[in-house]
Amino acid sequence: MSWPAWSELWFLAPTLALLAGILALAPLGAQVLRRGVVFIDLAVAQAAAAAALWASGLGVAHDHGPGGQALAAALGALLCAALVAQLARRWPQQREALIGLVYVAGASLAMLGARLDPHGREQWLQLLAADVLWAGWPQVGLMAACAALMLLVRGLWPALLGRDAFFYPLFAVLTSLVVPVLGLFLVFVTLIAPALWMQAGWPLWRAALAAALVAALGLWASWQFDGPSGACVALALALWGGLSALLKAAGSERR
Numbered sequence: 001m002s003w004p005a006w007s008e009l010w011f012l013a014p015t016l017a018l019l020a021g022i023l024a025l026a027p028l029g030a031q032v033l034r035r036g037v038v039f040i041d042l043a044v045a046q047a048a049a050a051a052a053l054w055a056s057g058l059g060v061a062h063d064h065g066p067g068g069q070a071l072a073a074a075l076g077a078l079l080c081a082a083l084v085a086q087l088a089r090r091w092p093q094q095r096e097a098l099i100g101l102v103y104v105a106g107a108s109l110a111m112l113g114a115r116l117d118p119h120g121r122e123q124w125l126q127l128l129a130a131d132v133l134w135a136g137w138p139q140v141g142l143m144a145a146c147a148a149l150m151l152l153v154r155g156l157w158p159a160l161l162g163r164d165a166f167f168y169p170l171f172a173v174l175t176s177l178v179v180p181v182l183g184l185f186l187v188f189v190t191l192i193a194p195a196l197w198m199q200a201g202w203p204l205w206r207a208a209l210a211a212a213l214v215a216a217l218g219l220w221a222s223w224q225f226d227g228p229s230g231a232c233v234a235l236a237l238a239l240w241g242g243l244s245a246l247l248k249a250a251g252s253e254r255r
Contacts (some may be wrong), residue, residue: 001152016134018233019212020143021182021190024150026208028171029195031161037088039099041175044080045184046106049127050113051076055121057116073176079170080106085164123240130183133222133229139181146174154204169201185234190199200244214240 054070083102088095092236114124153160153170160166179187194207202210218236222229 003076011219011223012228013137013140014064014132014135015212017143017181017241018132018190018215018219019180019208020140020147022194022208022211022215023117023147023204024102024143024178025187025191026172026194026204026211027150027154028174029191029193030198031171032191033195033199035088037095037099039096040081040084040171041188042184043099043103043176044077044172045187046110047080047173047178048073048077048179049124049184052115052127052180053110053124054116057113060211070080070176070180073179074172074173077172077176078169081168085168089164091148123204126183127179128183129180129185129228129230129234131183131229132182132233133219134187135181142168142177143181146177150174175188183230183234186230186237189237189241193237193253194242195243198242211237211240215236245248 031042032038052069052073080102087098087102091098110124111184114121117123122203131234161170175187182190189210194204194211197207197211198204214236215233218233219229221227221236222232225232
């Protein structure tokens with residue numbers, strides 16, 4: 001029995017990229033739920049996308065290459081995370097409503113930025129729902145580095161995640177790195193769905209493994225039915241994340 005050719009294992013790269021993304025984002029998602037700032041991921045990811053689109057539209061990306069656009073995305077995410085931290089601290093009762101407004105403002109800026117580039121609309125759609133089915137090994141390496149950083153922090157200095165001064169910048173930087181690979185919708189559901197299962201009592205490894213299997217199922221459905229991979233994976237993870245409510249309800253009834 002011969003091993004399959006490397007070219008036949010193309011499905012492995014997007015699956016590993018998704019698994020690494022889950023390991024990088026799920027612990028942050030748990031912190032998001034604990035803080036009660038669920039919309040932060042949408043707001044920060046949208047700010048990163050808006051900054052990247054404006055950098056492309058104004059020619060920054062052309063002058064400085066992909067690094068210029070990535071730097072713009074990171075700066076946009078950091079500024080948005082700082083704003084969200086201030087809103088959550090000063091107006092805790094209205095924080096979700098205010099963060100929702102920040103998200104809408106970011107989305108509006110992204111739409112305006114997309115108009116500056118002839119290919120802006122395509123870039124905008126890619127940032128919303130990336131075609132993760134075609135993620136390659138460079139993307140896997142980037143996502144693996146993000147996951148390694150997150151697991152290192154969680155394993156050696158877990159208390160840092162509870163400090164706003166560390167959590168918000170880390171969240172912004174990681175989000176700006178993964179949005180181009182996964183897209184905004186998939187980043188949101190990758191943060192929240194595993195975190196909901198962790199909130200229901202699952203350890204990180206079980207939630208991450210289950211999320212990876214669900215994501216792989218979404219990828220398979222995308223390939224099988226010729227659908228957009230980002231949307232298919234996001235839908236699968238959203239449905240799976242919603243099932244966590246049934247687990248919590250069943251646990252409550254036993255008590």
